[in-house]
Amino acid sequence: MTRSRVMGLVLIWVMVGAWVSNAQAAADREKLLTEPGAYGTFAVFALNEEWAKQDPATRIVRLTSLKGVVEQHREHVTIDLYLLRGLSDQGDIMFRIHAAELHETQEFLLDLQSSQFGKHLKTVGIMHGLSKKPNYVPGFSDQMKADLNAVSEPGRKPYAIVIPIRKSADWWGLDQEKRAAMMQEHTAATLPYAKTVRRKLYHSSGLDDQDFITYFETSKLEDFHSLMLSLEKVQEFRHTRRIGHPIILGTMKSLDEVVELLAQ
Amino acid sequence: MTRSRVMGLVLIWVMVGAWVSNAQAAADREKLLTEPGAYGTFAVFALNEEWAKQDPATRIVRLTSLKGVVEQHREHVTIDLYLLRGLSDQGDIMFRIHAAELHETQEFLLDLQSSQFGKHLKTVGIMHGLSKKPNYVPGFSDQMKADLNAVSEPGRKPYAIVIPIRKSADWWGLDQEKRAAMMQEHTAATLPYAKTVRRKLYHSSGLDDQDFITYFETSKLEDFHSLMLSLEKVQEFRHTRRIGHPIILGTMKSLDEVVELLAQ
Amino acid sequence: MTRSRVMGLVLIWVMVGAWVSNAQAAADREKLLTEPGAYGTFAVFALNEEWAKQDPATRIVRLTSLKGVVEQHREHVTIDLYLLRGLSDQGDIMFRIHAAELHETQEFLLDLQSSQFGKHLKTVGIMHGLSKKPNYVPGFSDQMKADLNAVSEPGRKPYAIVIPIRKSADWWGLDQEKRAAMMQEHTAATLPYAKTVRRKLYHSSGLDDQDFITYFETSKLEDFHSLMLSLEKVQEFRHTRRIGHPIILGTMKSLDEVVELLAQ
Amino acid sequence: MTRSRVMGLVLIWVMVGAWVSNAQAAADREKLLTEPGAYGTFAVFALNEEWAKQDPATRIVRLTSLKGVVEQHREHVTIDLYLLRGLSDQGDIMFRIHAAELHETQEFLLDLQSSQFGKHLKTVGIMHGLSKKPNYVPGFSDQMKADLNAVSEPGRKPYAIVIPIRKSADWWGLDQEKRAAMMQEHTAATLPYAKTVRRKLYHSSGLDDQDFITYFETSKLEDFHSLMLSLEKVQEFRHTRRIGHPIILGTMKSLDEVVELLAQ
């Protein structure tokens, strides 16, 4: 099956499907993604062995069910998609879901797994975190606050990296002042990369094995590498533990792009 | 198959089944759940790949066997059900079973696994603990005892979290007094969350790899997260080891709700 | 298939089979189980997915082959059976085999795995140890020696627990006297439970990853829990390392009981 | 099927395929392999159980698709192939891919996995690193710089070894001067083997779980062993952590050789 014929099939069902997109949904999405108090879930799936044996027409039908489930839930949760296949050995696709309540995320993932497409998914990993107001920023200097507020360069940032971390028991035993001083050094090390590497932090203590999920987007992976190298050299790094096989690297894709790529 | 048709099928067999519910059983359940000396078992299962391939009618039949096994054993053991699918990567459903003797729990799980539904279950994890009288509370101040007895807010607490922990060898080497002082600090840190986060402790040393199973129910996950963060900051935390891939997060469901959800 | 019909089928082949039981075999068994110099092997198996799909009549036939293999080898090895299913996530059944030479154990397990029943078994874990004369007891006080010789309460002890342990490198570096003092404290902690918890020790250094296999039988799991808690509080515990997913908990069953339970 | 008949079939499709090879591609390849700023990816795959069941003719057809995908992408990425089967328990084949941007590597691996051959591949591991200018060499003595520039012996170096490493948190906390001194000692230890063991370093911090991927080629494995033994004796080794099941050992093969070997 050629790429163009797949595209044709994709076009047909895109026209059939009703992709709701209104101003209210966009506002809700913006709020979930930027304000504190939202639950962020990272769910990694691998396609089972039977997926590779389906013919392209069947795949298109099944991928349509993926699209249907996403549409059905997007009033309550925001859904971002990432292609891990070809970059990560942990799975094929990753969903990042934001919701006001975690049961809404569960409902979306239940429907996803019950769908025709979901029957081909094996759950590799699910991690949860909570967006919160910054812990240490209030005590930073005005200059640093201003630097942190500098807008990042516009444009698409195709690469996404997810790193869950734990802090050592010693870290939590330190008083707030000492932790704040170390976090200031940590934050200063990130400033040179504020424009090219976008960051988002999720707090996980109790919700999952890690204490934090750190999430990054960039179009310049070399800058991201330099940022991570800088963060390894600050004092706070000695209290940081990565757990398991932590780093997930993928590329951000629209739902349509994922459908097209998996249809092949 | 639509959700409403599934509901119809569910209704039919609910009427056929004989769901025994009398005062004696309720009293026994209350006793097992609240008094010391009961064995608590957490059993996590994943549905096998064949489950997803069954048509809804077959699933209903198989889920009826689940209901039958639960009914048959509820005179001897209490059974709580949790839906992990969509929230945890460890499995799809979890049973919490309380029994006066562990062989009663084994008999229930043997019958479960031999049932038509059980043939689709893969055992992911089984953990055992024992409810005991509080170790350190007798030495606490009267005020703290009173605070601990304050009733938690009524109403459903849909989220449940299970965290098995080990204590360090150093911990057990400390004398009772030092451990009591640390546990008092630990307990004080939990008081602000007593109303919104319900807790239950199981002692596991020897019965399983962990020393304790800590179990939580809440409707406010953010409060639970804050509680866990507070507990990471007390001295006792330095003696706490989580083992494996410890945290299990799910939602409490009635048997009927689980049947309906898995029938889809 | 009802439980009574299964029992009927079981009865038939029990009568067909020739279950040899003479005084010599009993004496050999007693010697292997109580005297030093015997190899003890713990072999844990899980039933494969196909087992659950067999109809009861086929299962009975296959379980007959299990019985046949056990009969064939019981002149050379002693074989105890434990049901793990429903209590342990590590497997479904465990064999404890004692032999004068380990190749006899291998021959039994080879025949078991080649049997019709064995084709359904997946090997989960095999551990070996050697029974030896007590290391430290000769130096204990007469009172303690007497307490150790106190007979345990008669009667069936249905629960069995297996815990493999390693000792730290530091432990082995200590001189015999210091180790003996710590083992005396360790042994004193076990005395209150001598009547309700039966213990047996296997030495494994070199034969397997662990240094020792500790084996317990009890009808009072709560006593066993209290015993293990006491052992965590003595100095020797700081030199004890559990390895892997160590604790195996099951119930002792006769061959006939296992056959009946697995036939369902 | 005899080896010669397989060779015949291989010959036929080699003549049919159009293996582009021009000066520009060679220059690009040289640049990607030698200049800083290229992303290096190591992707390890295992053949699934179905591969062994295919008849040789079908295998040839599928292997043709492998050749097609490699040809299609070699304008953008350089691709080296290694046979792990028979030497490593981690997988059957390994690709080393160099690209200016990591999404080009992803596109190649996506097409590989979508190909007829790719349907037989299970992803075992994917690691990424970045080639960079040497960190410490500028501060080395002129003599050492000259020694490092000494050309390695010409000729094929059939063995390749890949070792991912992390540095300790302590290492990154040292100042540049101390790290440079240790790296000078490290480098001096490698000089005796510069002629027979070719080395290449990839920087991974943030891109993957490890900090570095160290890659070696040699025809004299005993020299490589001696080199690694020397490196264990320098001070820097105390800051080196290998992660997971790190060492991958294989033999470099041309695409044609891999096709011939896997066709059997």
Add this chain to the structure above:
Amino acid sequence: MTRSRVMGLVLIWVMVGAWVSNAQAAADREKLLTEPGAYGTFAVFALNEEWAKQDPATRIVRLTSLKGVVEQHREHVTIDLYLLRGLSDQGDIMFRIHAAELHETQEFLLDLQSSQFGKHLKTVGIMHGLSKKPNYVPGFSDQMKADLNAVSEPGRKPYAIVIPIRKSADWWGLDQEKRAAMMQEHTAATLPYAKTVRRKLYHSSGLDDQDFITYFETSKLEDFHSLMLSLEKVQEFRHTRRIGHPIILGTMKSLDEVVELLAQ
């Protein structure tokens, strides 16, 4: 199928096969096994689930291909076979292969895996090491050298044990003199068992995750256990790390014995 009928079938093809055995091959084998500079590979395989489903005649045919591959390669590599099934949970059979160059070992294992028998093998683990001249013996006393040269008791030593070990970073940082003193203490501890436990050492640094593969043969497992216990008590043991699930215990078998056992 009875044991005797299997034996009959085995006899037939043994007569058909041409088992080459001449003085030159024996000399080469002796050299590879005793002189430094040979590569030793330990390859552990498990039989797949389909093996158990083959009828005995088919198994004989497939086992004939095993015999064929071994014959074909025995001019270049020495091959020893061990039966792990029934003693080890790591696999069913183990090959120990010695070769002057590792690619010869790879060629043998490639042909093995491509054979009709090889299609039933799953690779569990492959480890490589190099035989070298003794590191520390030259500095030992004449008496110890003499003791080390004492021939071990003749006769078959049916049990074989393989233990891969790493040395700590601290060990490698010690100067040669200190390491030699500790190795002398280590060696002295082994002398009482020189007659009943045969040892061979392989150096692996760089070739595999471990630093050494220690290999033992004995007919008296209890002596081997006592030897290992002695080695845990010397100072050098504190620098020894076992990795993974290290100990592999099996019985040495001739090719014919393995064929007969697996044919059942």
